Amino acid sequence: MNRKNITAAKYEVPPARITRARAKTSSSLGGISPSSRPSFKHEQKHAPRENSKRAASDENKTSVVATAGIHQKRKAVLKDVTNISYEKTNINSISKVQTTKRARGGPTRRKMKEGSDVLAEIPLVQEDVKTKLAEELSKIRMVEAQESTLTVKLEEEKPVLQDVDMIWFELGSCKGPGIVDIDEDLKDSQMWSIYASNIYDKIRVTELERRPSTDYMEKLQQDITPNMRGVLIDWLVEVSEEYKLVPDTLYLTVNLIDRFLSQNLIEKQRLQLLGVTCMLIASKYEEICAPRVEEFCFITDNTYTRGEVLKMESEILNFLHFHLSIPTTKSFLRRFIQASQSSYKAPCVEMEFLANYLAELTLLEYSFLKFLPSLIAASVVFLARWTFNQSDHPWNPTLEHYTSYKTSDLKATVLALEDLQLNTNGCSLNAVREKYKQQKFKCVSTLTSPKLVQTLF
Incomplete structure (x- = not known):
């Protein structure tokens, strides 16, 4: 062979x-x-040719489908719609194969069952595709309608935006006669004082929601007194001067102390720990470069360890639920001083220093907790203006508009402030007075008014 x-x-x-x-x-x-009979080898020679023909035809179909899909995407972001025709082609080819197989004898019962299941699922796929197409088309129509509406609105608002000065003039004229508009710096990109009125309306509500108790010394505390509280805050004023902290840190520190003492019993041995910890928290919130924990331990002559301060910090923050954005007297004082300066030809720096001095004096007094921070700020401006000029009434329509307080509303607070200014009680806590005796503050702590403010009410 x-x-x-x-x-x-x-x-x-x-x-x-x-x-x-x-x-x-x-x-x-x-x-x-x-x-x-033909051999198996002969059958294999013809099979690749038939497969190659089918592959070529499938590639042609795929290219046609892809091209149609590209043109469809240019119109809208939809799924490939041409898949439907492709599925129909497959359905026809499947039906033809089924018929041919049946003519030749057909497949087994199992294969016939699988084929029938596939054919039953294809109409469901078509219905899903149609449903998705309908949803996509409805979304596109909605977006187009919104875009057209937005375009119309923008076209209507163009002339309004171009005439901002006229709008602002109309808003200012609605405030009434004799009221000076202190928020006219609308064009300043860093000011945007158009939001100032809304902001101060908001914090007027916040000062009512998160104010400390006004009688916690009588109802809760057993080991500390208002005088001890005053001594602590007087010492914290010196600490803030030592570390050159901003005034907002001092005001927030006192607020945190009073809010914690309103619902927490504390011994006098831990009162200083509470004070330095509240100043640490306030420094982290207000300062750019806050003092370290070790510095606050050092300022207490290492009476408390680092661990004790951190533990107290956690206790305070958890009790307050981290609510540190609190409007203080300083928050309102900036706004009210700005309204007060509008009646002067040139800004009066001495009046601003005197107002800050009187406001810091109230931090030492437990009795001033019964007054709202906004009321204290308005009364401070009232008394400071009267100290510098007794020839004219210190209150005017502009101040009444921006503070929302009339002269009669300020009587009790202003009289209490005058007692602090004159030191009628002989208070020995002199940290604030010594601070504002410096030349950089124009020695405003030495100023008093020759006429009593009682005559204005």
């Missing part, structure tokens, strides 16, 4: 045994002899 015959023997199917009866039957019927 030569090599060709050996190779053919390997790949060709061996012919069945031919008997005399089988040969006679095939010759009588005129059929093909078993020896003339």
Whole structure:
């Protein structure tokens, strides 16, 4: 047997045994002899050609589908609509294959069941695609409608935005006669004082919600007194001067102390720990570079350790629920001084220093907790203006408009402030007075009014 015959023997199917009866039957019927059947190798030669033709046709279909999808995306962001036709083509081809297989004898029962399940699922897929297309189209129509409405609104607002000065003039004219508009710096990108009135309306509500108790010394505290509180705050004024802290830190420190003492019993041995810890928290909130914990321990002559301060800090913050954005007297004082300066030809620096001095004096006094911070700020401006000028009434329509207080509302607070200014009680706490005796504050702590303010009410 030569090599060709050996190779053919390997790949060709061996012919069945031919008997005399089988040969006679095939010759009588005129059929093909078993020896003339095509080999398995011959069938393999034709199969790749058919597969390549199918692959080429599938690639052509895919390219057509992709091209149609690109053109569809240019119109709107939708799913590829051409997949529907592609699915229909597949459905037709599947049905043809099913018919052909049935004609030839068909597949087994299991394959027929699977094919029927596929055909049953295809209409559901088509319905899902149609539903998604309808949803996408409705979204696009809604977006187009909103864009058209927005365009119309912008076109209507263009002339309004171009005439900001006229609008602001109209808003200012609505405030009434004799009221100076202190928020006219609308064009200053860093000011945006158009929001100032809304901000101060908001903090007027906040000062009522988060104010400390006005009688916690009588109802709760047993080991400390108002005088001890005053000594602590007088010492904290010196600490703030030592570390050059901003005034807001001092005001927030006192607020945190009073809010904590309103509901927490504390011993006098831990009162200083409470004070330095509240100043540490306020410094972290207000300062750019806050002093370290070790510095506050050092300022107490290491009476308290670092661990004790950090533990107290956690206790205070958890009790307050981290609510540190609190309007203090200083918050309102800036606004009211600005309204007060509007009646002067040039800003009066001495009046501003005197107002800050009087406001800090109130921090030492426990009795001033019964007054709201905004009321104290308005009364401070009232008394400071009267100290510098007794020829004219210190209150005017502009101040009444921006403070929302009339002269009669300020009587009790102003009279209490005058007692602090004159030091009628002989208070020995001099940290604030010594602070404002410095030349950089124009020595305003030495000023008093020759006429009593009682005559204005």
